[in-house]
Amino acid sequence: xxxxxxxxxxxxxxxxxxxxxxxxxxxxxxYAVGFDNPQWNQYxxxxxxxxxxxxINVCSNTLDENTSxxxxxxxxxxxxxxxxxxxxxxxxxxxxxxxxxxxxVDVSLDVDCVNPESVLNLYRGTSGFRPATPSAVLRLLDxxxxxxxxxxxVIVGRGSVGKPLALMMLARDATVTVCHSKTLNLPxxxxxxxxxxxxxxxxxxxxxxxxxxxxxxxxVGLSFVNGKSHGDVSPDVCEKCRALAPAPGGVGPVTxxxxxxxxxxxxxxxxxx
Amino acid sequence: xxxxxxxxxxxxxxxxxxxxxxxxxxxxxxYAVGFDNPQWNQYxxxxxxxxxxxxINVCSNTLDENTSxxxxxxxxxxxxxxxxxxxxxxxxxxxxxxxxxxxxVDVSLDVDCVNPESVLNLYRGTSGFRPATPSAVLRLLDxxxxxxxxxxxVIVGRGSVGKPLALMMLARDATVTVCHSKTLNLPxxxxxxxxxxxxxxxxxxxxxxxxxxxxxxxxVGLSFVNGKSHGDVSPDVCEKCRALAPAPGGVGPVTxxxxxxxxxxxxxxxxxx
Numbered sequence: 001x002x003x004x005x006x007x008x009x010x011x012x013x014x015x016x017x018x019x020x021x022x023x024x025x026x027x028x029x030x031y032a033v034g035f036d037n038p039q040w041n042q043y044x045x046x047x048x049x050x051x052x053x054x055x056i057n058v059c060s061n062t063l064d065e066n067t068s069x070x071x072x073x074x075x076x077x078x079x080x081x082x083x084x085x086x087x088x089x090x091x092x093x094x095x096x097x098x099x100x101x102x103x104x105v106d107v108s109l110d111v112d113c114v115n116p117e118s119v120l121n122l123y124r125g126t127s128g129f130r131p132a133t134p135s136a137v138l139r140l141l142d143x144x145x146x147x148x149x150x151x152x153x154v155i156v157g158r159g160s161v162g163k164p165l166a167l168m169m170l171a172r173d174a175t176v177t178v179c180h181s182k183t184l185n186l187p188x189x190x191x192x193x194x195x196x197x198x199x200x201x202x203x204x205x206x207x208x209x210x211x212x213x214x215x216x217x218x219x220v221g222l223s224f225v226n227g228k229s230h231g232d233v234s235p236d237v238c239e240k241c242r243a244l245a246p247a248p249g250g251v252g253p254v255t256x257x258x259x260x261x262x263x264x265x266x267x268x269x270x271x272x273x
Numbered sequence: 274x275x276x277x278x279x280x281x282x283x284x285x286x287x288x289x290x291x292x293x294x295x296x297x298x299x300x301x302x303x304y305a306v307g308f309d310n311p312q313w314n315q316y317x318x319x320x321x322x323x324x325x326x327x328x329i330n331v332c333s334n335t336l337d338e339n340t341s342x343x344x345x346x347x348x349x350x351x352x353x354x355x356x357x358x359x360x361x362x363x364x365x366x367x368x369x370x371x372x373x374x375x376x377x378v379d380v381s382l383d384v385d386c387v388n389p390e391s392v393l394n395l396y397r398g399t400s401g402f403r404p405a406t407p408s409a410v411l412r413l414l415d416x417x418x419x420x421x422x423x424x425x426x427v428i429v430g431r432g433s434v435g436k437p438l439a440l441m442m443l444a445r446d447a448t449v450t451v452c453h454s455k456t457l458n459l460p461x462x463x464x465x466x467x468x469x470x471x472x473x474x475x476x477x478x479x480x481x482x483x484x485x486x487x488x489x490x491x492x493v494g495l496s497f498v499n500g501k502s503h504g505d506v507s508p509d510v511c512e513k514c515r516a517l518a519p520a521p522g523g524v525g526p527v528t529x530x531x532x533x534x535x536x537x538x539x540x541x542x543x544x545x546x
Contacts, residue, residue, distance in 0.1 A: 099399075103390075116389040117376075123392055123436070126372075150457045158443050163396070166439075166451075170431050173455040175462065178439075182446040184423045189448060192465075 003238035006245035008253040011143035015257035022264035023055030034091030076104035087111035087263040111262035125171040134165035136254035149173035154193035157200035198232035211241040219247035276511035279518035281526040284416035288530035295537035296328030307364030349377035360384035360536040384535035398444040407438035409527035422446035427466035430473035471505035479506040484514040492520035
């Protein structure tokens with residue numbers, strides 16, 4: 001028996017069709033502010049390429065790594081004042097010293113949910129933008145017809161994906177367990193999951209001992225080892241579980257699509273999706 | 274075999290001793306803004322009595338229930354500008370139409386953690402005030418020498434106590450499960466807990482089937498039925514579990530003490546306590 005593989009591409013394509021439809025009427029611009037480093041530059045490159053294919057103009061504002069927090073605040077305020085700005089993303093993870101700047105990302109442009117008010121909306125489950133990666137996990141599950149309410153969702157990782165995902169899964173009526181590096185009996189706890197999401201960036205951590213045969217496994221970890229990308233989930237897990245969204249190829253493509261969707265949707269009534 | 278009963282009073286007394294010490298040097302004032310209703314008035318009455326015993330002056334500003342959100346914002350701004358204001362609490366739960374006002378509770382006075390920036394601190398685990406009730410749960414466990422890191426904490430309830438408590442337990446390295454009204458197999462999941470916290474306000478919900486013999490149970494539910502107060506935990510649970518913080522008499526007294534402690538401590542380096 002082998003697991004159903006939940007590829008992200010068909011889900012992303014469906015979302016991007018709608019994005020293209022929206023940008024046909026109005027050219028859309030995403031501003032991206034970050035610091036000059038290889039990961040951010042690579043991310044911008046991919047973002048620009050994907051944007052071009054669906055009528056989204058990605059304008060980057062790359063700052064020197066010695067930029068002060070005050071300058072960053074100024075830059076963000078200026079970008080938020082631009083008439084063509086439909087959305088603004090800030091490099092993630094943001095070095096700790098720049099954290100006070102997040103409130104200068106206007107809530108109405110905050111398509112990746114960094115402003116305190118956006119986080120408050122996430123926390124409360126009220127209307128507003130949600131961060132793209134955890135949104136993409138939910139979208140992928142929805143796309144494949146997976147029911148979330150009442151399920152026991154175990155999340156491995158309490159970082160920039162795990163924590164918001166836990167809140168969003170709660171808002172979707174899942175019973176949620178968050179595990180992390182200090183969790184004892186990790187395999188045992190993971191084995192109780194209906195839906196197991198790993199987002200901790202430890203290649204191959206999740207093996208066959210972590211899953212039951214009815215489990216749906218979502219791999220959100222992505223690490224680079226010797227130039228090759230690896231997920232958190234060992235490939236042989238698909239011999240044992242019911243379904244697997246692999247990394248790469250699962251949540252990844254959906255994440256960018258969801259970011260663009262946020263950009264064109266501009267504050268839907270509720271984005272817990 | 275009967276469980277150890279974790280009474281809140283000795284823990285609260287210890288905290289209040291320190292509060293008294295602090296207010297001896299400087300008279301301290303807590304402003305309380307809310308709407309005219311019996312629960313809030315009763316809460317104010319208790320708060321004032323407790324405050325008097327440890328040098329804390331509780332000033333209330335009770336608004337008519339027809340007050341507009343704009344007026345509430347004005348009132349909050351005015352109170353935050355008062356020179357003698359050491360802290361400001363806003364009625365909880367706050368009716369939804371008044372939610373936009375929470376940002377007018379200045380972060381430096383926000384001793385019950387309602388301002389978006391305070392919530393962001395809670396969410397991120399960064400320095401700042403934490404809400405009093407979940408803080409009181411942690412303080413009570415600390416007082417009785419209970420280790421939290423690595424423990425499996427199951428929380429029943431995802432409201433104004435359960436959600437922040439989940440984040441604070443995570444910040445203390447617990448593995449955290451959040452259950453709620455849509456959880457299937459609630460007793461089974463609760464039975465896996467090292468520490469079980471019930472904060473859902475359903476009298477007697479947690480019975481002997483919810484606990485294992487090594488479990489520590491914390492009752493944060495408090496409901497009034499026919500004029501008598503009841504916790505979420507059925508009294509006979511103490512025949513089966515290792516330890517029980519009952520309601521009333523457990524977390525309750527510690528909650529007010531923690532609120533006063535926040536008031537005199539004014540932004541300690543980290544309040545995840």
